[in-house]
Amino acid sequence: MKRLLVVFFLLSSAAVFAQQLGPLTVDKIMRDPKWMGVAPTNIQWDENSKTIYFNWNPQKMENDGLFQISTLKKNPEKVGDDIRRNLERGTLTYSRDRSKILFERNGDIVVKNILNGLETALVTTVEREANAAFSKDESKVIFQRGDNLYSVGIDKGNFIQLSNFTRTRSRPAAPVTKQDEWLRKDQLNEFDIIKKKDADRNNAEKKSKEDAVKRPKEFYLDERSTVNSIRISPDERYIVFRVSKNPEGNKNIIVPNYVTASGYTEDINGRTKVGNTLPTFESYVYDITRDSIYLISTKEIPGIKDLPDYVKDYPEQLAERTKKNEDRKVSISGPFWNSDGSNAVVTVTSLDNKDRWIMKLDPGSGRLSLLDRQRDEAWIGGPGINSFNGGSLGWIDNNTFYFQSEASGYSHLYTVNVNTNLKKQLTAGKFEVQTLRLSNDKKSFYFTGNIEHPGITHLYRIPVAGGEPVKITSMRGGNEVSISPDEKWLAIRYSYANKPWELFLQENKPGAKAEQITNSLSEEFKSYPWKDPELVSFKNRFGSDVYARIYKPQKADPSKPAVLFVHGAGYLQNVHYWWSQYFREYMFNNLLSDMGYTVIDVDYTGSSGYGRDHRTGIYRHMGGKDLSDHVDAVKLLVEKYGVNPANVGLYGGSYGGFITLMGLFTEPEVFKSGAGLRSVTDWAHYNHGYTSNILNEPYTDEKSYKKSSPIYFAEGLKGNLLMAHGMVDVNVNFQDIVRLSQRLIELKKDNWELAVYPVEDHAFTEPSSWTDEYKRILKLFETTLKTK
Structure with a gap:
């Protein structure tokens, strides 16, 4: 027995010793990072605000698993592939009363009743459907398939194509000469049977046009053009879209790959280089009522012809560009419609990235009027500002639009009344608003910022009218916060300088205690006193x-x-x-x-x-x-x-x-x-x-x-x-x-x-x-x- 105890002690000591990292070496620290422990990632709330899903790998398996906790049962549990597949649904869109969610799964459009959990596939095809949204009265869902926009009733009825972007041009009829026209008239005058057939054909064409379903106006896209940012107004009268045209003649980098399965060197097609010709962008409005498509005019944008300051260093270039007096090329993002469709806002970015304009769009005419201009002789950027889709912005109510700007020197939160052009700065100071979210009731903003120190982030709440930000998180370090759909809970991925990320759960209240959910670090990693x-x-x-x-x-x-x-x-x-x-x-x-x-x-x-x-x-x-x-x-x-x-x-x-x-x-x-x-x-x-x-x-x-x-x-x-x-x-x-x-x-x-x-x-x-x-x-x- 004594010998068995000694053997057990030696084995236990060896196990403990094996978990000690000891003096650092390059071989030790550059191993597969799993040796450290695998932090939780991809935090996702279920729509019921009771369950959190996340990827994790506490057993250091080949691939991370999917785990769940609830706000009541906080011990992580691994879940099966069926739940994983059900969660593969992209961005969720909530109905106004938050009783339904709309999402895309495997290229199909699905609506789910949150109260009873019933899912209904509205569109199921071999093609991919995306960008689904509820209509204004929520009786329909509007979505994109390929280049075009469609709507379908919540009851899966009344399927309608709303736009008609096509890459096939109708072949024009052969031209009719004066001789051909004379012969046709002569035949009609000479033969009654031809008169009868001509009349029958005209009547049939007239009836066919009367009976035909009205189709959306056609818009032709050539082989170098793509259509994107297709957005319909809440009243379903206007569709606004952006067309980008790729340039001809650009060269792409070729990267040779030498170690390949085939044994041959294989080429990887890469990017272009700086200075190559850029795509050009134009945005249009399709007025469905008038069956008319027209260009959004950018000629009246303030400063559209302004040259950057740096050209003063090149007198010949300055003289040439001044003489040409050309409009700068721009790209329009949006529009962002208010809830009743009475107002629309777009962001306009110059392709030289010296200007970002926020402008009100009159969809009936395609004209723009200025709400805000941010000019930067270097380049427009900063958190929540520079984005192909506009950045962090939206509507508080039908008249008040919010956005971020570096006008003060730091990225801060602003509002503007689109009718009076009255602007208001809501946050201020030597810190950045780094993420931004409007609350469900549209009475408050949640934002993460580095107010305390440039290297510390916290979640804050501030009224939409402005005021002193209220700090909600309290752990010193980095707080990556995911707010539950009902805004009662916070799932926090938190870390400190010498402690990797872990998942915490906290009530959405200032001063509430954050409870640690995961313990990911290996004993070997913890055995070293990281600085x-x-x-x-x-x-x-x-x-x-x-x-x-x-x-x-x-x-x-x-x-x-x-x-x-x-x-x-x-x-x-x-x-x-x-x-x-x-x-x-x-x-x-x-x-x-x-x-x-x-x-x-x-x-x-x-x-x-x-x-x-x-x-x-x-x-x-x-x-x-x-x-x-x-x-x-x-x-x-x-x-x-x-x-x-x-x-x-x-x-x-x-x-x-x-x-x-x-x-x-x-x-x-x-x-x-x-x-x-x-x-x-x-x-x-x-x-x-x-x-x-x-x-x-x-x-x-x-x-x-x-x-x-x-x-x-x-x-x-x-x-x-x-x-x-x-x-x-x-x-x-x-x-x-x-x-x-x-x-x-x-x-x-x-x-x-x-x-x-x-x-x-x-x-x-x-x-x-x-x-x-x-x-x-x-x-x-x-x-x-x-x-x-």
Whole structure:
């Protein structure tokens, strides 16, 4: 018995020891992330406001499972595939009394009675139906199939086609010559039988027209045109739609894929490059009563001919564009109809993204009148503002429209009376309204914002007339809130800087306690004391506040080295009190700190969460203020944290890789070593939507591209450079790093290396690739920064 107890003790000790992470290594932290535990995702309320569904994987299975809890029974239970299939229904639309929901499942339109749970499939076809909505009196459902709009009765009767977008033109009749017309008249005069047949045919055609079902007016779409944003007015008189026409002659990038099942190199069709010709957009109104289609006029939009300020740097271009005096190209989103259809609002965005207009639409004439204009000489953006579908906006009542704007320097909530044009700002301060929702009774707004600190988000409520926001959540960190349909409960995905996301449940009341539902973390992950980085702010050389988080080593290496991690995307926030999406880099920064490095992570100029000026501070010069913020951060490390300025490195991916290259090429006395991962090396080779906002276009603003692209500064490399890139990267193409490599070869630089990853796209997926990449980064820093 004693021997059995000893054996049991040894086995138990081994099991406990196996759960201990121990000293961090690259191999450990770059494993399949399931080793950490799998956080809950895809939070979804059932329409009864009693059940929450979410994806989760506590057993670390190959795929996440679907789990449920209720507001009464809070222990997660795994549910079967039948429930999963029933939940696959896209966006829910509620009836006014919230007794029914409308949704799309597997391409079919379904209405469900919430009280008895009965579902009725209104349309069941092999084609896909989408964008379903109740009609004004809720006796019908209006939906889109293919290019066209249809309606069907709730009782599945009275199926009607409302629009007639077609790609087949009716063939015109052959022209009739004067000779043919003379012969026809002569035949009618000579033969009674022909007169009789002609009269019978005319009578039959007349009766056929009288008996025929009236069809919607035809609108022809050619092979380069697509129709979208098809919206019908509540009274079903007007259909407003947008037609986009793709340009001819644009070239797409080809990405070769070398490791394939066929054994042959296969081509992946990619995107275009910045500056390629854009699609053009026109919006129309179809007046069903008048059976007439007409264009929405944009010529009278205030400032439609305004040129951006940057063209003043190009006198010839300015003279030419001034002489042409052309209207700028725009895209119209909407309309957004009020409940009774008496008012319609659209948003108009200039394709150069310098202007966003909110305008009232007169559907009877197609004319627009101004409600609000936001002009930005950099580019329009910010939370809830810039969206192909308009952003966060809608109606409070039949006369009051709400929207978000950066007019104050931060994205805030505004209302406008569409009859008097009276505007009102509802929120104000040095914070951003990041998500927005109007309450069911339309008396309050719910919004998430970073009022307390740029790196803390909470849910707030504010009356639609304005007032002091009331904070509802209380946990310090990141709160991703899903409000129940009846607005009585909050499902909160919460995390802290060193604690990944978990699901919490809370009553929708200020001060109510949030109850933790899931416990996702593995014992192995919990066994390590993950650092809670110190969040600091400092003034950059321009006097602006820059936020950073610092990992201080318990025992600094004698060489006092430091590493800067540079987050990607540019417009992204990584200095905050919630769990970082860069969780691998977070763990790697812990490893570096354990090894004696001081690590800093900066929300440099261009990052999100800090308002308009910070967002657009990189306009026309990427590698300007965003890079100098990192140089200023090094100064902070030296002066306050005792870092040796001779032993500073940096690393990052995508935009972070770009900054790494610019740092080594243009600030070689500051940065001794760097690892640039999936880096942009020449902005003229990146995509249009992102790059043109910041640098305009290469052929219109060449100066911006020349001073923003690392390839033009490669001769400045003095330190130690590691570059890593996936060969099937369809975002920042492998061609980028190949071109820079050739440039370095021609410059006869020998202090760089390139690591390639044949099966990886922009975001690596294979643990072996992550491990190889970060072992190389660690080796770079260990061999070059730990010198006295």
